[in-house]
Amino acid sequence: MKKLQLFITMVAIGIATAAFGQTDTVFTTISQEPGALAPQQFKSEAERAFDFMTPAKWMFKADLGYSLSNIFVNLGMNISAETKLSKALSISANVQYGKPTYSENRRFTSMYQLRLGTTIRWYYDMKKRIAAGKSASNFSGNYLALEPSWLGEKGSNYYTNSGAELIAKFGIQRRLLRYGYFDLSYGLGVKHNPASPYSRGGWYLSTQPQLSLGLALFSPGKNNMPGGAVCDVIRCFQENRRMFKVDLYNLLAVRAFPNQGTSISLNPSFAYEQKISGSPFSAELSLEGASALYAFDPGYSAPIKANSVGGTGMVELRWYFLQKQRMLKGKSGNNLSGVFLGLHAAYTANQTHVKQMGNNYDDTVNIQYVRSVLGVQHRILDRGFVQFKVGAGAKWSQNNVTYQDDKEISGKYGPTINYYTELKAGLAF
Secondary structure, three states, X not given: OHHHHHHHHHHHHHHHHHHHOOOOOOOOOOOXXXXXXXXXXXXXXXXXXXXXXXXXXXXXXXXXXXXXXXXXOOOOEEEEEEXXXXXXXXXXXXXXXXXXXXXXXXXXXXXXXXXXXXXXXXXXOHHHHHHOOOOOOOOOEEEEEXXXXXXXXXXXXXXXXXXXXXXXXXXXXXXXXXXXXXXXXXXXXXXXXXXXXXXXXXXXXXXXXXXXXXXXXXXXXXXXXXXXHHHHHHOOOOOOOEEEEEEOOOOEEXXXXXXXXXXXXXXXXXXXXXXXXXXXXXXXXXXXXXXXXXXXXXXXXXXXXXXXXXEEEEEEEEEOOOHHHHHHOOOOOOOOOEEEEEEEEXXXXXXXXXXXXXXXXXXXXXEEEEEEEEEEEEEEOOOEEEEEEEEEEEEEEEEEEEEOOOOEEEEEEEEEEEEXXXXXXXXXX
């Protein structure tokens, strides 16, 4: 009886709801389409920035850093064309012309160098990345390389010289956005110079650190580069008020001359930059060390042995003059990245002890600089940075030479005009 009453009550409630409620009737249809759901792919910031998934068979490169890093002495060029031989192998032709940063014969101030060469690269993890669906066959990868080159030099006083070079390299190359690239490598190899009135000639070892950053064209020309990828690389919107930087690009240089001598230099460099409140201004303190061992037997004079130690301290004020405008347009955060104007004061002290056939002496140099600079700095991913500066200013120097018989020669020079360029790349925290 109770069950019957409950049933009648539920039916009555249903009828009342239908009679006095809304009169609309809704029909719901559920169906299922055949076929598999395509898997969703999520790209990391590095994959978005470096575009690993776009295939390329040819790559034409123009290295802007080669000229920019020595803009006051080097108006040369460094271009190359690279093509794939297989998924993991490539070959390139290279042409470099300009004024070298270091010349075997420093007395020739108008020395120019032409380098013609080829490079065979093995992208050793490319096949594995392609098989795992992490990359297409292109030029973005880690590589081992062998680079034979011919070098010709021409200087003042009708001086000419030529030689051959063979360098083995380990490097990292990445496509950067649509029309850019960077290539960071470190090489060790041998170079041969013929004998001349200023050198015994012969084979010697040489290191070759190189950071190339510039423009690139690819074939096929299509790319899958998403919008905003540039900010994935240089951290446009990352807020940071301070940055500690360690330069790795200029850290070590080794040159060994079996028939002539050896030079080894270690140049650690550290910098700390701090924002001034929330303004586009910052202050940076940098400390750089410099130590070197040098032994040279040129053949036309007595052998020379030397060791030096020194350092440079610098205080720099910076103004990121485009930052507020970029923040208002939603293109940047309040950070330490972008184009800046700067003013710095620097002090360098260096002492060199020289031995040459009993004619030993100590050479002490103290230099003060005041310069204005134009620069650009960017944070690269989570733990990297790159910085380039160019500027000019005044230089004051004092030189003191003390011989083994206590004879001293000293002099003061300046102010003189001083031009300045600096390229650094390394770790940032």
